[in-house]
Every structure is written in C-alpha cells, then in structure tokens.
Amino acid sequence: MALGRSRERWCVLLLGMAFCGGMAGAAEEPVEEATAGLKPRLDWGLEAKASFRHSEDNRFVVPFPFDPIMLPVGQTRGFEQTVNPGSHFELSTVSLFVDAVWGDGLAAHGKIDFIDLYDRNPTSTDKKVDVDEAWIRFGIEPDPAALPARGGVYLKAGKFPKFERQDDRHLESYGLVSTAFNRFEDAGAELGVNLGRHVYLKLSATAGNPVFLRDPNALAGDNGTPAQRQPNPDPELHSGVVILYDAEIEDLDVDGELESGAALGYRFADEEGRNGLDVMAWGYQRKLAETVELEGTFYGGDLDLLNGPVPASAFAVTNDDKKEFGGNVWLYLGGFSFFGQYVDQKLGGLPRTGIEGELAWRFELPLVWAVGDRQLFTYISPAVRYSKLDNKFSNPVTTPSPSFSWDWEKIDAGLRLGLFSGIDLTVEYADNRFILGSGAKRENNELLTTLRWKM
C-alpha cells in the first residue's frame, strides 16, 4: 500500500493514539492481582505498526500456457513476480486486544485486526477487519519454558494460535517454516494436561488451516483476485514468489472433518523465569478437502490448489491426507533466547521438510535520556534467524507456480531498539534464496523497518 492510499488509515491511527494517549503510560504500571468472583479483570491493548519496506524486483518465468487475454497487454509469458517491488511506507498493523481474567481458573482473549497488511490472508482483497483470535480457557496454560506452580489441566476453545507456533518473536518477518506451517490461528479446542510441573501433553481438534500459496516475504501476493478476472489484467500487486502454506481459516465454523493434533513436551526452568528449556514433539493429521473457498481469491484451497487449473498442472498427489510431525525447542538464558523448529510434512503424499532456528539477545540500556518520566532508548535486541524449506516433490509439466517445489533458504537478521515505553523500532533484512528447477540459484530479498507502538 502506498503512503498516499493509506492517508485515511493514518488518520484512524492518530485518532486512536489521541484517544488512548492518557493510557500510554500504562506499560510500566504495576499489575494488580485478578479479582475473585464473577467480575473479571479486563486488560485492553492496542498495537499499531508503520513500516518502511524495500523489496527487490525479481520475476521468474512460469511454464504455464496462459491465454494472452490472461496476461497484461504485450506480455507473452506469465511470471512469478515480487509482490510490490521498490520502496514503500506502509501502515501495516492496527490491532485491538482484550484480555479478561477471572482468577486462576478462567481467562478469555480477543484480538481484532483492523489493518494487518502483511497477514492479509490470502490476498489484498481479503476482508479488511479480521477477528484474529477469540478464545476462552478454563485452567492455567503455562508459557513455553516456564514452570507452572503445579500440575493441572486446561481446556481452550475458540480461535487461537497453534501450540507449536513461536510465541515470542524478535523480528517482524517470518521464517520459511513459520510461514509454511503454523503462522495462522486455527479454530477448535485444545486440551492441555500438565503432568506435574515438567511433563505436559496437548491434544487439539480444530478446523485445520486450508492449504494455499503466498510469498514468504512481507506481502503475501495477489493470486486469484477479482482484478485478475478482467481481460489483460495488470494489477498493482503481483503474485509473489510463492510457497505452499497453511492459510488462515475463514471463520469459526468447525463443521466437517477436523484436524487432530497432539504434543508431548518437557520443560525445565528456574523459579525466577530467567532461564528455561522446553522441548516438544508434536503432530497433526487431517483430510484435505476437495476445495476450500477463501475470501479474496477465486482459487480454491487444499486439493483444488494442488490439482492446478488444468490436468497437466496437477501435482502428483497420491492421497488426501495432510500429516505434519515436528519438534520444537525453546531456550532462555537470561537475555539470550533460542527458538528452533523442525517439521516433516506429507501433503497429499507430497513430502517436504523444514527447519528454522532463531537466536536473539536482549540488552538493557543505561539511563541517559528520559521524557515524561520514562526512559528513552530502553533496550537493544539483535536477532538472527535461519530457515530452510526442502520440498521433496517435482513440479508437473506445466504449472503456474513452479516455486512450490523449489528448495528455499532464508536468513533474517535484524535489530530491535526500544525507543520509549511501548514504542520500538525494528530494522531487518531478509536474505531469501531458492534453487530453481534448472538448478540456478536466485534471490528475492527485502529490507523491512518497523516502528511499533503498543499499549
């Protein structure tokens, strides 16, 4: 989104900031204990992000015989192409949060995205306001690598993040694995059992995120948007260089065949929460649907996508099973943290694996300047992430998306600086490499700078 087009949203943000200005100092306010009884303790939150993005301009010929009327005037071949190359200022996120807590036993959480440009799912023509999370939980769910006070059980229902997703992120970008497998929330129920303080078990039954395609850089890319149904379409946003990924569910409807998930983990941590280790093995299984209708695209998800627009562009799908197995590691040592994930997936018989690891450090900065009773430049946090996606299947003879089967490698490196209470700046660079079917190595890199304000 260019700056000029987002003026209206800037106004909304500024109004929101003005409205909530009196609460801006609340970030360091002491937390009061949850009140007992029926009246919950309510915590409201708001997060907004403004970004500067510079994306390289790359395109790759696709071996699909597009009818000339499906291509821009004068273009004879189709391309996978950087979504929106060049330099852009964007208002990327405006989200509202609410947490309600009734003592230790009952909690609810809601998150509404009024703008979520980089998680527009799956295209820019998707719905503009999205209920990103909405769940209620009975019992206590410990954070990863944090010891609960005692064993116990929790039950969570609604729309919530998958249990293997990285919950503590240090960069605004995502790795290849976290994009492909568990970036988006799912709807259903999750049961957690803490067998004492260290061993835990999780079981889930959810709708299952539909399989679709997106670019692993900031913008997902426009594929199957209404504009592309026009003769000789030349949309502002391009397809992106895409991978297969688990897209966001469309609604809270969990009719039909559910995805079942399970995890077994072991956690160890000190009582202070400074140091901790958590290892978890997990798996999911569901049946792929013949098609899944997604708002914002006329392409279908799941098998419809893999079967392609014509028989010659169908991937060698052998069944309708979608299975994922993986392992997670969380490690915290004071200001140092590591998150690692391995995934092995069979998508209708198409095998692929992914591995991702992120190292981050957080250094508190000395007090030099202050404004309004709060410190300027509070901390600095460098982070580096490596991710790799190894697609072990071949492309059909003609496919509009040959990048599905390429092998991908991505290194994200960045620095987050705490500017002020609730405001930080993240500068990061994504070195995004892949090996084409011809064996040639190519890149599609991106610089992303994000100013975030949260309260």
Next chain:
Amino acid sequence: MRILALALALLALPPLHAEELRGRVQLLAKGGKGAARGSDVRQAVVYFEPASPGPLRLPETSFQMVTERKELVPRVLVVPRGSRVRFPNQDPILHNVFSVSAPNQFDLGLYRQGPGKEKRFEESGLVRVYCNVHHNMVAYILVLSTPYSVSPNAAGEFVLTGLPRGPGKLTVWHEQADSWTMTLELPRKGPEPVVAGVEIVRPLIPSHLNKTGQSYFRSQRDRYNN
C-alpha cells in the same frame, strides 16, 4: 532519691570499659577454594549483638536510599530498628521500590523524580529492596537491634569499637553469602584478630520476582507480536 537518679543515669551511659574487636573478612569462592573474584568485601557488614543489649539511639532525621541511574544508592544501608528511611528518586523516570521481606515488607508504588516516600522499619532483620519496573535494581537494608556495626576496608579489615564487656554474637553479613556468626566473650583472650571466611554463593543480581510474584522476564516476551 538522688542516689536512685544517679543509678539510673549510670545505666543509660555506655559501659565504662569499652572494648575493641579487630578482625578480617575473607570472601571465598564457591566451595571455599581460594579468594572470590568480582565481589566487594567493603559491602559486607560486621555487627556485634551483646547478650544484654543496651538502648538504641535513633537519629532525628531519616536515612536515605536514593534511586540514581537505575541503581539504589547505597546498595547496603545499615539502620537501627525503628529508623525511618526515605527513598528519593533522582532519576527522571518512574520507579517502584518495594520489598517482600517480612515483617518489613513495603510497596512505595510508582513515583517520579523528587523527594520520594518514607518507610519506618520497626523490626530487625534483612530487607531485600527491589524495583518493580527494573529487575537489576537491588539493595539491602539491614535493620539492627545493636548500634555496633562496621563495614570492612578494601583489605577486609575491620575494627568494632566501644563494645560492652560480656558475651555476645558477632555476625558477618554479605549480600552474596550466607551469614557468618560467632559467639564470643569480651574482652577476648589473646591479640589474634577474628578471621571470618565467607563463601560467595549468590550472584550480584539475586533471583527474584516482581512484587506480585511474577517473573520480570516473562513479561518481556512479545506476546502481541504475531
């Protein structure tokens, strides 16, 4: 009647035969093997508690523990039981000094630059002082029922003067160690100084939670970032 008044006045005076106690504090590495590195022996407090304690003399003004450049200064403050301590904030940012050390626990709440707030410490004991906003801000208030205390010099040497004759307990306290104690009778026999070997067992920033019993570190995790 005059004789009775004189007797009472004499009781309130320091003992006629004030004693002196010399010694040395040695900070030892964990396991007691060799000298500890990185720990300051001057932060130790040596105090003598007579078996028959005399009256405490409280200062008219309050003691001070200042928040300065995200530190609590002094890091170790020794006060007589019943003293008042003021916590001025010299930083241009908010602090929230608190302690959960029973029975002297307190919570000053958030306060900005200025004279700060005051707390009276009615019971003797160690008060671990933290800031609810800044994990690394750590200090200690040692509330004593005795006026006889001193901190060693850089070589670890100390001299306690004006001590009353008779039995008592000598204690060496250091923030990174378990307290060292010794019962003794004054005056001591022989000229040898007391040597206290104190083993360093804790880091400079001790493990602690915020005032509501929550982890400082978990709250730093970025839960609204997905």
